[in-house]
Amino acid sequence: MQQAITSNVTTVLISHHPNSLQLIFTAILYHHYPIPSLFLLPVLLLFIFSLLALAISRRPRPIYLINFSCFKPENQYKVTRETFMKQFKSKGTFTDESVGFQRRMLERSGIGQETYLPESLLGTPINMCTAAARKEAAMVVFGAVDELMAVTGVKAKDIAVVVVNCSIYNPTPTMASMVVNRYKLRGNVRSYNLAGMGCSAGVIALDLAKRLLQVHSDSYALVISTENMTLNAYFGNDRSMLVTNSLFRMGASAVLLSNRRSDRHRSKYQLLHSIRTHTGSSARSYSCISQQEDSSDHLGVSLSKDLMSVAATALRTNISSLGPLILPFSEQLRFLLAFLSFRVLLQNKKQTYVPNFRKAVKHFCIHAGGKAVLDQLEKSMGLSEWHMEPSRMTLYRFGNTSSSSLWYELAYCEAKGRIKKGDKVWQIAFGSGFKCNSAVWKAMRTVEGCGEVGRKGNPWVGEIDQFPVVVPKEVAVVE
16 A cells, blocks of 8 residues: 555656656655665666667767868860860761761750860770779879868778769779778778769768768768769760760769767758659659660660650659658648649649749759750749859859769859858759659858868869859850
8 A cells, every 4th residue: 555655656746846856865865755665766767768868879860061072183184165076076986967966965065165074085096995994083083082081181090981973984893992992991991882873873872871870870971973984985876875975074072971979060061851762663764864885886875855854753753752851831831732723623724833942942953964954943943043053054164074063063152152051952963763862951050162262172263253154055166
């Protein structure tokens, strides 16, 4: 009977008094509770602390971006539109019709006069061999990582995770092993090499690193994105494969992530969301971008005419997952009402309502896949010229650097002094498969513009004041 009364009193004290534990201790000291209760108290406290520890351990670790760098080649690798046409024609494999087609594509590509190609494609004769591909990979990857290590001051032995993505070039040893060997990373480093995943692989690499950092505490992750131009050039006459020649250019990025709470104060961004969408179950989506040989056995990447509509479908699917996570309630409600009106009530025959993501995100870094892609996304998402500027200027200045283009775009925003504390950045990438992947970041601090003299690792240093420029719809290529 006495034990039952004791249990009831304890329950009342804990539920009605914020200082209930103190009251229990006082009662025991004054012998209001029987002495055996004194031995149960440590068990109760241990149980409570165990529950708290379990709850804390299951909370996702915050992922911070300490810094990133983008490789900027030396001037000797610069190529104008005219030089590009002259050099590729020198191979002697193109018909007159193919030369004319590439010229027209280049004139409408939105690419400027100072993009970069590797030595293998600029020399005479053109040298598309494995050794040249490895030389290019080493130059761009090590160049980006060297700058990142210098600006962050992180020691190589502290890096626990390495993720490298490159779609076309997949050597043995892997590019991840090249990084481990170059920087003498520790023996238990978790290294991953992602190949064949297209221009959206940069976000996939980020997502993989994020998940690994949820498992390995107090760790740094190095994420490297690039594409190999030496093995990406096409010298056949299939029009569906010629398009890539006029768009893709040399580049690479390196990103340092951390899950250390002590790094919060020096980090630039925190990763809020990473959403991956794969529409490969559809035959139309699966085959719209594919590497294959043409009728003359020339290897290239074929782009289907369905690419734009496939990309739009993938984007809608990705937005449907990301929207509820970042959109304000008012925009979610409007989207729901529009959906019900169109699908259920059949009263709205107009185009489906597109949420206003500008109310949730300040900066948009959309993969610089090509002028036509950017034009379509600007229209469909209701974005302004200011929002599209980082993508358009990146395409103009550096071309399509594949999965690393998102970081050249974010570097543009930083160089312009646009990033303020609390701003949200949305990176959107598209790639073969077909995939649409998104990453949303929150700025942890204001990032000062670089102007004419700025930080290492930002490719816009020394020339940012020249941008933006007016990109004509079409510009003549005179050989």
